[in-house]
Amino acid sequence: MIQLEPISGVFNRERALQATYPMRMLIVREGSGFLCMNSGDHELLEKRIFFIPEEGLVRLDGRIKSGYWLNFSSMLYAEFLLQHLDPLAKNLFLNLSYRDLTPQESIKTYSLLDQLKKEIDAKKDLRFLAQYLSLFLGFTAGLDGYLAALTLDELQQVLRFRAILDQYYREERAVQFYAEGMGMSVGKLNKFLDRVLGKSLTVLIKDRIMREAEELLLHSDFSVDQISRILGFEQTNKFLTSFRRHKGISVLQFSRLV
Structure with missing residues (x-):
């Protein structure tokens, strides 16, 4: 359902990048050259993140010193769309698009990708990965504005909490369960959530349950x-x-x- 691999080396346009799943992203930390698609050639600038449409081969012509090649299923993308009703979310992979990250955004993005790689390698539950990926897409596409203001540690904590909540909200109502999953006391977790999300743990659990109720109805x-x-x-x-x-x-x- 999802593949995430570091990418580096010298590439020429004679050979296409392989992807198991249709939704594709190239995240360039350091590099030069071009990403070549049917629509044209696009510069591989440092700190540039590409959102690549399903159709068309992806060819590189240049050198990537450090980067990530991410591809995932349409099912995981659907979870992102459930949480992001902005038209920009729906159009994100229709045509080739890219976003140039600020230095601070780039640091956060690579830290999140490193953590996501660990979660994938640990074979975490698919619902957990879907939630993590959804929030990562919202952050990198600039759709979740509140995430940009958080420190790296806070951002990682929010993503982890949302992933745990989405995995267990149907079965678990006890606040102690989520606090233990986050490695915090109930009081500390509530204080953190109130500061970064403006809601208590109990309210966030109820919100998630009712959002699912609306979807099912x-x-x-x-x-x-x-x-x-x-x-x-x-x-x-x-x-x-x-x-x-x-x-x-x-x-x-x-x-x-x-």
Whole structure:
């Protein structure tokens, strides 16, 4: 579903880069030359990150001293689109596009890629990797503006928390579980989340559950009883009450609105 490998060396346009999955990114830390596509040649400038469309061979002509070649499945990209409704997100891989990172963004990007590589090599759960990748894309594309203001350590902590939350929110409601996963006390984690995200752990868990509830109500054929069970509610009435409190309207009213 996802491959991430360091890339370096001298390349000529006679040989295309290989990718197992259709969504492709080239992250150049140090390099010179060109990325060659059917649409034309594009400079391999330092600290440049390319978002490469599904169609077309990727050829390099030049030298990369340090970089990363990332490719991943459409399914993982779909998770990113669920969280980023901005039209820029949908168009990110339609045509070849790139973004030049600031020195600070570049440092953060490579640190996140190093950590993502460790998570992939450790064979982390696919939902964990999907959430990590989604936030990484949001950061590198400049869509998650609040992430840019965080320190590298804070950024890594936010990505790890979101990945853990997305992996376990259906089964785990206990704040202690997430605190242990983050290696923090409940108090320290709550203080951190309130500072960087403006919400408590309990609220973030409920928000994630209700976001999934909305998605299932909108885009699945499951009954309300089935959705209730999927989301870990012992009784449908508890789900209905929680939904009303969260949205301010009933499940029935929400379904009629859409």
